[in-house]
Amino acid sequence: MSIERRYQALRQEVDLCCREAGRDPSDVRILAVSKTVGNDALEEAVQAGIHEFGENRPASLVEKQEAFPEEHWHFIGNIQSRRIQEIVSASDLIHSVYQVHHLAKIESSAQSVDKIQDILLEVNVSGEASKSGLEPEQLRECLDESLHYPHVRVCGLMTMAPQGDLVMARTCFAELARLLDEMQKSYSGTKIATQLHELSMGMSEDWREAIETGATIIRLGRALFNDDF
Numbered sequence: 001m002s003i004e005r006r007y008q009a010l011r012q013e014v015d016l017c018c019r020e021a022g023r024d025p026s027d028v029r030i031l032a033v034s035k036t037v038g039n040d041a042l043e044e045a046v047q048a049g050i051h052e053f054g055e056n057r058p059a060s061l062v063e064k065q066e067a068f069p070e071e072h073w074h075f076i077g078n079i080q081s082r083r084i085q086e087i088v089s090a091s092d093l094i095h096s097v098y099q100v101h102h103l104a105k106i107e108s109s110a111q112s113v114d115k116i117q118d119i120l121l122e123v124n125v126s127g128e129a130s131k132s133g134l135e136p137e138q139l140r141e142c143l144d145e146s147l148h149y150p151h152v153r154v155c156g157l158m159t160m161a162p163q164g165d166l167v168m169a170r171t172c173f174a175e176l177a178r179l180l181d182e183m184q185k186s187y188s189g190t191k192i193a194t195q196l197h198e199l200s201m202g203m204s205e206d207w208r209e210a211i212e213t214g215a216t217i218i219r220l221g222r223a224l225f226n227d228d229f
């Protein structure tokens, strides 16, 4: 099946899932995770009407953003301090910020290229030691710190659920949605409350659970690009 056929089929399934969950399909974006594919597949994806792509390595992010500068690029991978300038220069949205001390570097990098950098805070909801992300208790510290940085805009939260257990995945996603709601209430009246609305959660295996619990961005790699998924 072509990328276009898979994308159209997925988008229809996503729309149906939204309606069944009582949600407006236009509130859920599909981020195409292109980390395993090259420029030919990207070209095909763009022709199919996909315009938001996610990469998890800074070098590939920059390379692909330069090859397809008209498209929107998101960074979804592990962040190292020394790569922040590169990541900021190429990303519309960084999904995976969880070190409080990275905020100052994102601020100075964004300022140097004259942009306001949209970010999400990655939360380790499941508590698995192998997963990265803020502990839920660290969320306030990070949000408070972000108030010092005019070139950083925290737009929401992101998480990765444990693989292979959809019941557990749903519990994690529901908890992330609860945390977003709690933060919106607790920062009401500040710029944080008005900006905080995105929930980046759900991948090829668990996007349905994510939509049912409030995802606004689902990150799809294999379901979109792999014929044998």
Ligand SMILES: *Cc1c(COP(=O)(O)O)cnc(C)c1O
Pocket: 033, 035, 056, 076, 077, 160, 203, 204, 205, 219, 220, 221, 222, 223
């Ligand atoms: C690879 C990756 C995805 C996509 O995973 P699939 O299971 O292929 O859909 C989503 N989010 C992150 C952070 C990833 O690294």
